[in-house]
Amino acid sequence: YANGTSSGPRPNAVTDTSVSAEHWGEPGHLCNTLSKQIAESCVTHNTQRLNSALFALTGESCYADAFMNVFYNGVLPVQSASTGAYVYHLPLGAPRYKKYLKENDFMCCSGSCTEAFSKLNNGIYYHNDSAIYVNSYVPSKVYWKKKKIQLEQTGNFPKEPVVDFQFSVKHPTNFSLKFFIPYWAEEVDVFVNGEKINVQTKPSSFLEIERCWTNQDKVRIEFHYAFYLKTMPDKEKMFAVFYGPMMLAFETKSEVILRSDKNVILRGLSKVDGTTARFVLRDGTQTYNLRPLFDIDDQQYGVYATIRDF
Numbered sequence: 001y002a003n004g005t006s007s008g009p010r011p012n013a014v015t016d017t018s019v020s021a022e023h024w025g026e027p028g029h030l031c032n033t034l035s036k037q038i039a040e041s042c043v044t045h046n047t048q049r050l051n052s053a054l055f056a057l058t059g060e061s062c063y064a065d066a067f068m069n070v071f072y073n074g075v076l077p078v079q080s081a082s083t084g085a086y087v088y089h090l091p092l093g094a095p096r097y098k099k100y101l102k103e104n105d106f107m108c109c110s111g112s113c114t115e116a117f118s119k120l121n122n123g124i125y126y127h128n129d130s131a132i133y134v135n136s137y138v139p140s141k142v143y144w145k146k147k148k149i150q151l152e153q154t155g156n157f158p159k160e161p162v163v164d165f166q167f168s169v170k171h172p173t174n175f176s177l178k179f180f181i182p183y184w185a186e187e188v189d190v191f192v193n194g195e196k197i198n199v200q201t202k203p204s205s206f207l208e209i210e211r212c213w214t215n216q217d218k219v220r221i222e223f224h225y226a227f228y229l230k231t232m233p234d235k236e237k238m239f240a241v242f243y244g245p246m247m248l249a250f251e252t253k254s255e256v257i258l259r260s261d262k263n264v265i266l267r268g269l270s271k272v273d274g275t276t277a278r279f280v281l282r283d284g285t286q287t288y289n290l291r292p293l294f295d296i297d298d299q300q301y302g303v304y305a306t307i308r309d310f
Helices: 016-020 041-058 061-078 108-118 262-268
Strands: 125-127 131-134 140-144 149-155 162-169 173-181 188-192 205-213 218-223 227-232 235-243 246-251 269-271 279-283 286-292 305-307
Touching (some): 041 061, 061 246, 125 140, 131 149, 149 173, 227 262, 235 269, 262 269, 262 279
Antiparallel strands (some): 149 162, 173 205, 235 246, 269 279
């Protein structure tokens, strides 16, 4: 699915088992699988472990892209911000709601979710002999014992597109920093000690800054977010809405049926003034409210929308 999650009913489910059990069906056939029992949390969390291992093995940016997408749009949305409860499945159709596990439930996802949320600080930093890779933008500190370097990261990403870094070193030290530039980041500004540097960034790559770093040096990364759509592989007129790294959910109690084409829909999307993560879509006479899927708690919602001719 658009957030990197997987598993669900078979595309042409005809038995109780094929509707309710977790399957990996025929590749690319997803539009008719949006039941309430898709995207099993165990599968999501173990996919992240695989993404991390593959990145450590290959250094390829596609795995960092997958990790970030699943982190914000597949992992964080499975826990309730108000109670801490987890979900077994994360529905993406409309209208749906998150069915949280009870305290005395002992499903497989009760364990894997607890493990996953105890390891949210995994997958932020990697290194080789000469460089630190910053793959995730999460407030944190990392200490490179071999070089006696500490790097502190602050910010409110992804709701805010600015991330700050500060270095603590005992002596000026030469090494490289490689900042991950995700696939959605068409425009990025980079500042070193308050001065904008002239660098060209490319989506789904790493921006390398190599220099002699001194104590209290600072780096700021400013991403420029934009709206875009991710289409179902087997249905061109069914899609999910993204804003930068965040997959958005419609606050709705009914199926989301739109009547404009994709270009008009993109023009109809806007951010609510004075908010960090509230959005509206104006589609003809209809107005829809949206928010990141990880901000949805107990209200009804829908992720995928469908364009239909009237």
